[in-house]
Amino acid sequence: MAYSDKVxxxxxxxxxxxxxxxxxxxxxxxMVGAPACGDVMRLQIKVSEDGVVEDAKFKTYGCGSAIxxxxxxxxxVKGKTLDEVAAIKNSEIVEELALPPVKIxxxxxxxxxxxxxxxxxxxxxxxQSVQKASA
Amino acid sequence: xxxxxxxxxxxxxxxxVQFDVSQDHLDTRFxxxxxxxxxxxxxxxxxxxxxxxxxxxxxxxxxxxxxxxPIKRASYILSxxxxxxxxxxxxxMSPMFLMEQMELREAIGxxxxxxxxxxxxxxxxxxxxxxxxxxxxxxxxxxxxxDWQQARTVVRQWQFLEKLVSEVQSLExxxxxxx
Numbered sequence: 001m002a003y004s005d006k007v008x009x010x011x012x013x014x015x016x017x018x019x020x021x022x023x024x025x026x027x028x029x030x031m032v033g034a035p036a037c038g039d040v041m042r043l044q045i046k047v048s049e050d051g052v053v054e055d056a057k058f059k060t061y062g063c064g065s066a067i068x069x070x071x072x073x074x075x076x077v078k079g080k081t082l083d084e085v086a087a088i089k090n091s092e093i094v095e096e097l098a099l100p101p102v103k104i105x106x107x108x109x110x111x112x113x114x115x116x117x118x119x120x121x122x123x124x125x126x127x128q129s130v131q132k133a134s135a
Numbered sequence: 136x137x138x139x140x141x142x143x144x145x146x147x148x149x150x151x152v153q154f155d156v157s158q159d160h161l162d163t164r165f166x167x168x169x170x171x172x173x174x175x176x177x178x179x180x181x182x183x184x185x186x187x188x189x190x191x192x193x194x195x196x197x198x199x200x201x202x203x204x205p206i207k208r209a210s211y212i213l214s215x216x217x218x219x220x221x222x223x224x225x226x227x228m229s230p231m232f233l234m235e236q237m238e239l240r241e242a243i244g245x246x247x248x249x250x251x252x253x254x255x256x257x258x259x260x261x262x263x264x265x266x267x268x269x270x271x272x273x274x275x276x277x278x279x280x281x282d283w284q285q286a287r288t289v290v291r292q293w294q295f296l297e298k299l300v301s302e303v304q305s306l307e308x309x310x311x312x313x314x
Binding site for chain 2: 031032033034035036037038040042059061105108109112113116
């Protein structure tokens, strides 16, 4: 199956591969997996006090489309607020990377990874505010 | 000898729907059905009968392949119970499990650069085989308790292990080629 030029570009020069400290209170970590192909994706966002994504890193084990989807997503989220990030849909990834129907699940994986990372940072912040309130 | 297309694979092999099956039983029954459906036996038959024999042979073959592979057998039992794996759409897995998967993937990626790549891969393969055996045991247990959610979780995780097993095998083949 032929990959689009954009997928190849992200696959050969992935942006923002790496890891952020998952114990940092300002870092949200999302991990998801797709049993169909055994892909595993970790997406992390570093969020400022006022809820803007300052940095994003990913590590994906999977096919070219899964790597490209997560690489693209790390570029998309930077500078956005958490609400804006939460509104990112997998269809935007499909369109940008020109993914064929059999690879749409790779973009679903990336969308779900963002959602998991947002849920993680929100849970951390809630815990902090509870601790502050009870202090 | 009857091949009834409305039978499920277990019925076709005269087995109860359960995970633990005897491979000997599967092999014996498969061979006897194959003999019965052999094209030579249908040489003088009508077109309709010949067509039926070809369809029946392919049905029996499919059933045999499915029941002989533990993970396929497990997935099939889930589908008979109306449980779907949603393997492309449901990406929520236990974080602990995904962490282990990441570590395994890293270990596989590092293996070719190890001082003894084959030993490194053997170690990973042994770990994966333990995981597969555990998956089979856990599935068997969950299915006999009719705990289908647990059974589904086991199969979804098991799929990652099978994928890694084939990756280790192809990596070994690449190492062989490089010798």
